[in-house]
Amino acid sequence: MxxxxxxxxxxxxxxxxxxxxxxxxxxxxxxxxxxxxxxxxxxxxxxxxxxxxxxxxxxxxxxxxxxxxxxxxxxxxxxxxxxxxxxxxxxxxxxxxxxxxxxxxxxxxxxxxxTRSVAELVIGEAIMLLRGIPERAIAARDGRWLKTAKGAVEARGKTIGIVGYGHIGSQVSVLAEGLGMRVIYFDTTKKLMIGNARPCASLHALLGEADVVTLHVPDTPHTRNMIDAKALAAMRPGGVLINASRGTVVDIPALAEALRRGHLKGAAIDVFPKEPGSEAESFESPLRKLDNVILTPHIGGSxxxxxxxxxxxxxxxxxxxxxxxxxxxxxxFVQVSLPVKAGETRFLHIHRNVPGVLRRINEVFASRSLNIGAQYLQTDPEMGYVVSEIDGAVDETDLRAELEAIDGTIRVRFLY
Structure with a gap:
């Protein structure tokens, strides 16, 4: 810095x-x-x-x-x-x-x-759902005493299926295995397994094998509503679904129906397709009326x-x-970095990726007999970014105006 x-x-x-x-x-x-x-x-x-x-x-x-x-x-x-x-x-x-x-x-x-915060929430919710805690907690608040072991099971020995085995998914894998759970995962790219985790050949295969399914995928056209009515029907009867990734990944009305029918034991949802913009705005969801659901206000990383x-x-x-x-x-943006050098002047030039921009930048410097001490250019199909170090002090105002006049220029910054 x-x-x-x-x-x-x-x-x-x-x-x-x-x-x-x-x-x-x-x-x-x-x-x-x-x-x-x-x-x-x-x-x-x-x-x-x-x-x-x-x-x-x-x-x-x-x-x-x-x-x-x-x-x-x-x-x-x-x-x-x-x-x-x-x-x-x-x-x-x-x-x-x-x-x-x-x-x-x-x-x-x-x-x-x-990463750790989200992973811990997922594990905590998995335990709560497997034990049937949401229903029992609501019953206690209503004055009912559901002191029974029926439907309450340990996490140990159960199978957790992780959809998306990136930084958060792999951290969930480590914590789950520490609890004695079997870990399976599915990812669209090949990922190195951690511990005894085992990859699945398809999402459908994972859904049919896992007692707990947890989602850790980005919002893309391929992941939107990936957990729809068909995917929910493919889950094991009595399974648990957790989503702390993106609200667009789960078809919420279909999930509510699967929970009402008793096909799923429970769900924990932290992200939603439409979320309130502030505490003053009401949160609406068909899941609000269900006792076997943990609803949290997008706080996985909070x-x-x-x-x-x-x-x-x-x-x-x-x-x-x-x-x-x-x-x-x-x-x-393209990734560009140059170390700071004492006694030099630095210009940043962001431009559309059209032919000849670097040549014209250097012509501006050459026309003023300015020596380039260091220079770095990086481009992608749409844009280019040049960092130029000029030996000694220069007339920044006039030089910047000439650089801004180059066709294709988006932004020029004189840094120091």
Whole structure:
């Protein structure tokens, strides 16, 4: 990270870089920004809708959100100073990543920081559902005393089927095996098994074998409603379903029907196709009326430890990009990083991937007899990103104007 000092010339003084953090982003993110020299930081304790964001985001350079705020093309169009977004969450579904790319805005997240928190919730819910705790707890609140072992079984010796064997799925595997459960899993890509876990040849095979099915997949066209009426019918009678991945993965009305019919013993759902935007908005779901369901408000990763880890990780990525131009860890950008060199001037050039841009950039430097001390270009089919180090000090204003005039340019930043 670039450390501010008395001789470093920055394009924009750090105290003038405006940072907006929404949805109670963890305080240690603020601490990280402050330690790095940033002081213009505003925290908002709730999500904002599109109309509010369009007004609020004007003049903001760095924007931090969690899962309740949606960033649409209209928001990016209104964000006249925005140069990076931090999703203080695992997923980035709440951001129109294509619109961010078109605006030259990299988006960073924390893909692994809440792994343990989600895995622990899944294991806890599996135990509660296998023991029939939801029904017994509701009965006790109603004054009924269901003191019986009928329908209550141990996790030990049961089979847990993990759909999606990534970072969270594999962590669930470790914890489940520690309880004495048999672990099977299905993933569309080949994954190294951990411990005694065994891969299944298909989702259908896993559903028919597992006592507990837990879902850990992203939101894609292939995963939407993957657990539909047909998939639910393929599960073992008396099975348990847990979803702490994405709300679009499960057909909720079909799940409610499977639970009402008694085909499934129970379910635990943490994510939903449509979720309230705030505590003031009512939560609606056909699952609310069922006693054998654990419903939680998208809190799989909401532990103090996970939020602290996420706050630190995402803030550091935003600081690194702001200070050095590093896009390592961005989900919608090519990955570029160069070490900081003393006595040099750094320009960042984001452009559409059309032929000849790098040549024209270097012609601008050459026409001024400027020596390139270091340069790095990375492209993908749509965009290119060049980091250029120029020996010594330069006239930043005129040079930046020439770079911005190059056909295909999306954004130019003079860094230091």
């Amino acid at each position: 670039l450390q501010p000092d008395s001789v470093t010339r920055l394009s924009l003084a750090k105290e003038r870089i405006r940072i907006l953090l929404l949805e109670n982003v963890h305080a240690n993110a603020v601490e990280a920004f402050t330690r790095a020299g940033y002081s213009s930081i505003e925290r908002v304790g709730k999500a904002l809708d599109e109309a509010e964001l369009v007004k609020k985001v004007k003049g903001v350079h760095l924007l931090g959100i969690r899962s309740g705020t949606t960033l649409t093309p209209a928001v990016f169009a209104a964000a006249n100073r925005l140069f990076a977004v931090g999703c203080f969450s695992v997923g980035t579904n709440q951001v129109d990543l294509a619109a961010a790319r078109r605006a030259g805005v990299p988006v960073f997240n924390a893909p692994y920081s809440n 532990t103090e430890e996970a939020q602290a880890n996420i706050g630190h990780e995402v803030a550091e990525k935003l600081i690194e990009y702001s200070d050095t131009g590093s896009t390592v860890g961005a989900v919608n």
